[in-house]
Amino acid sequence: MNRWFGGIEAGGTKFICLVGAGPNTIVEEIRIPTTTPVETIGRALKFFEPYARRGELAAVGIASFGPVDLNPSSSTYGCITTTPKPGWAGVDLRGQIHRALHLPVAFDTDVNAAAFGEHTWNPENHSLESLVYMTVGTGIGVGVIANGRPLHGLLHSEAGHMAVPHDINRDPFPGICPYHGDCLEGLACGPALARRWGCPAEALPAGHPAWELEGEYLAFGLANLVYTISPQRIVLGGGVAQHPDLHEIVRRQVQRILNGYLRSPLLLEKMDQYLVPPALGSRSGVLGAIAMARQVAERGG
Ligand code: ADP
Numbered sequence: 001m002n003r004w005f006g007g008i009e010a011g012g013t014k015f016i017c018l019v020g021a022g023p024n025t026i027v028e029e030i031r032i033p034t035t036t037p038v039e040t041i042g043r044a045l046k047f048f049e050p051y052a053r054r055g056e057l058a059a060v061g062i063a064s065f066g067p068v069d070l071n072p073s074s075s076t077y078g079c080i081t082t083t084p085k086p087g088w089a090g091v092d093l094r095g096q097i098h099r100a101l102h103l104p105v106a107f108d109t110d111v112n113a114a115a116f117g118e119h120t121w122n123p124e125n126h127s128l129e130s131l132v133y134m135t136v137g138t139g140i141g142v143g144v145i146a147n148g149r150p151l152h153g154l155l156h157s158e159a160g161h162m163a164v165p166h167d168i169n170r171d172p173f174p175g176i177c178p179y180h181g182d183c184l185e186g187l188a189c190g191p192a193l194a195r196r197w198g199c200p201a202e203a204l205p206a207g208h209p210a211w212e213l214e215g216e217y218l219a220f221g222l223a224n225l226v227y228t229i230s231p232q233r234i235v236l237g238g239g240v241a242q243h244p245d246l247h248e249i250v251r252r253q254v255q256r257i258l259n260g261y262l263r264s265p266l267l268l269e270k271m272d273q274y275l276v277p278p279a280l281g282s283r284s285g286v287l288g289a290i291a292m293a294r295q296v297a298e299r300g301g
């Protein structure tokens with residue numbers, strides 16, 4: 001009874017739903033394409049309902065694409081606020097799951113959940129006070145653990161949209177962010193690579209100039225995060241970060257940009273331990289949602 005937790009990673013292209021208790025106790029997992037809210041949330045509920053009916057779930061965690069409302073005292077808490085994804089703006093994702101399953105539901109951004117997943121389930125990270133998770137995929141998102149907890153503020157981190165130096169003589173590409181043009185996401189997300197170079201990121205071979213430029217933009221973003229948050233570790237994930245050389249290029253570029261200013265051995269000599277790929281692979285978000293569910297269950301909802 002109440003042995004398991006439900007985790008949902010609600011993404012713009014797919015929902016990952018998982019029942020389990022952690023990376024080594026996965027009971028069942030499904031992937032649902034993100035279509036309309038009615039269809040997609042309906043299929044997610046159908047997956048969890050038998051477990052809930054048998055009393056096997058203690059709580060559910062949701063790691064959502066956004067922007068989302070994370071303020072528990074707001075009337076739109078747990079809703080997706082502004083998204084260009086047709087039909088999804090204003091959807092009360094948390095409320096619908098809560099009302100249908102009658103369970104406590106924890107709710108956060110996909111990237112905060114991924115940061116929490118890497119912090120909770122990777123023993124090397126668990127004792128850290130601070131950690132940054134950056135995903136480079138269809139967009140660029142940043143989740144932050146500060147004082148051991150996911151960081152919320154006025155809204156939530158949108159560090160993927162920070163400004164980075166853009167030399168238009170060297171890179172005339174104007175960027176694709178609908179709000180800012182050449183912010184970090186506008187210059188360096190997967191679709192920006194595809195548009196600039198005329199082929200999907202995964203088709204750009206090692207040694208192509210795309211990767212040095214990509215690494216440099218990401219490194220400017222990450223150096224800014226090192227200056228502001230001073231995280232004890234950075235996890236760099238997402239589809240684009242699967243390119244085999246990207247982590248090494250980014251490490252080298254971060255060191256070049258910091259230029260020896262910050263006197264930590266991790267930054268000066270052990271960048272390979274400081275900037276790492278996700279230990280949970282592509283499951284950081286959904287396993288972060290499981291960790292959030294466990295926490296909300298322990299707190300009694
Ligand atoms: P999402 O951000 O939608 O959750 P992903 O994190 O999988 O999805 O990122 C998708 C992006 O990653 C696409 O732009 C795709 O071209 C790119 N991508 C996927 N695999 C690779 C790879 N092996 N190397 C470089 N880019 C990749």
Ligand code: ZN
Pocket residue numbers: 160161177178179180181183184185186
């Ligand atoms: Zn932007």
